[in-house]
Amino acid sequence: MVEGQRSGVGGQGLGYMEQLPEEPCQQDDFPHRIPRIHIILFLATVLTTLTAGAMQQGVIPWEAPWQLYKGLPFSLTLLLILLCHEMGHYLMARYHQLDVSLPYFLPAPPIPFLIGTLGAFIRIRSPILHKPALMDIGASGPLSGIVITLPLLIFGLQLSDIKIAPELAMDVDGIILGEPLLFKFICWLTLGSLPDNHHIIMHPMAFAGWIGLFVTNLNLLPIGQLDGGHVSYALFGEHSEQIAKIFFIFLIVCGLAAWYGWLLWAVIVYFMGFRHPTPLQYWIPLDHKRRNIGILTIAVFILTFMPAPFQVQW
DSSP, X not given: OEEEOEEEXXXXXXXXXXXXXXXXXXXXXXXXXXXXHHHHHHHHHHHHHHHHHHHHTTOOTTTOGGGGGGXXXXXXXXXXXXXXXXXXXXXXXXXXXXXXXXXXXXXXXXXXXXXXEEEEEEEEOSOOOSHHHHHHHHHHHHHHHHHHHHHHHHHHHHTOEEEEOTTOSBOBTTEEEOOOHHHHHHHHHHHOOOOTTEEEEOOHHHHHHHHHHHHHHXXXXXXXXXXXXXXXXXXXXXXXXXXXXXXXXXXXHHHHHTXXXXXXXXXXXXXXXXXXXXXXXXXXXXXXXXHHHHHHHHHHHHHHOOSOSEEEOO
């Protein structure tokens, strides 16, 4: 996820601060030292995802802390996916000579039904000048993430067990997971056609890969300053605001009909704002290659979307 340097403007959504320079910031290729806050947050996220992964394997951390190593397959897979996503944004922002932070990882309490992290983000502290840069930066994260997610998901599915259970399609720690089109295709490619009364007991790597698909989809919602919002504005310009409002209504409908979590996301994106900031050089159009990248990104969004990502089985 990309977070720009922003200031609130009443009735105007969120926009880049006007006092920022109109030229890209010149920087060294990489920071000479990694700020301490990035290291602390990353190590904390390693610990929380490691604990969450171990708990998925039945480990009670406070009773058997020496068994936390059982969470390594889940933790390392998930962190690699998140890192690739954010480094896609980071490297493309550096390519366009923007002032950008290293990724901030967000740890979360490793309680049941949570995964030990809220994801990661970078901060861009200078304005994105034109639509080509906006497309490059917005699309690079999700596409980088999906490129690393797919082989990890395939490998994880090969390590998963298949068992007969007449009433279940998939089960992980009491949670039935949704199956986006891309996941169904990967399952068919890896495991072949399964009878309806068979379900997959997912290996931790496969579960982390599934989360990678879900995170990619969330970031590609075409709203505000989410990755999908950047791509939408680069493709459709000012019409992206109407697209964002349509998807806001769509989230509410999905929340009422399929998964209540979409209602929370509707609230979040409402306060983020529907209007995307206008690039300083807004008249520079996308070239043919970047339009194709935008179309590919939309296809990834469609293939990873699922109306009900989670259903709790009691």
